[in-house]
Amino acid sequence: MSVNLIAEEAGVGIATMYRHFPTRDDLLLGVAADFRDSIVAVAERAATEMAADAGTGWAAFVRDMAALRPGALMPELAAHAVDGPNSSDFAAFRAEVVAAVERVLDTARRAGLVRADVSATRFQLGLATITRPLPAARIPELDDHEQWLVEVYLRGMRP
Secondary structure, three states: OOHHHHHHHHOOOHHHHHHHOOOHHHHHHHHHHHHHHHHHHHHHHHHHHHHHOHHHHHHHHHHHHHHOOHHHHHHHHHHHHHHOOOHHHHHHHHHHHHHHHHHHHHHHHHOOOOOOOOOHHHHHHHHHHHOOOOOOOOOHHHOOHHHHHHHHHHHHOOO
């Protein structure tokens, strides 16, 4: 996606975009930081909800994580996380996300809701696969496809 299109989608001028993010790498790092913050917030909310009702909180966590649409972001971010000039920052963000997701998974495992072989990385890659953008063509049968896949994913992680 071009920086011009990103600025247009954000509702700002290109000069404003470049003032805040002088390079494409800076922009991607900003997106990654925001994505990390969103995931950590979802995980913290899930921890609270799971303390009251583990099953309901776990299901909400999976649905909320899917709603972040990681499949739309991860391919672009992954390339820069390894080879980009900010790779150490990306590694730190990833470590924070993995730790937050792992805490939720630990609670879900103890409650008997998740198989032992579901790691934070596997969990996130599964959601990224489910939420990959589909072709832009309007296919009515696909309207609820992602939600259906998330429900199948939830059931598939049970012990």
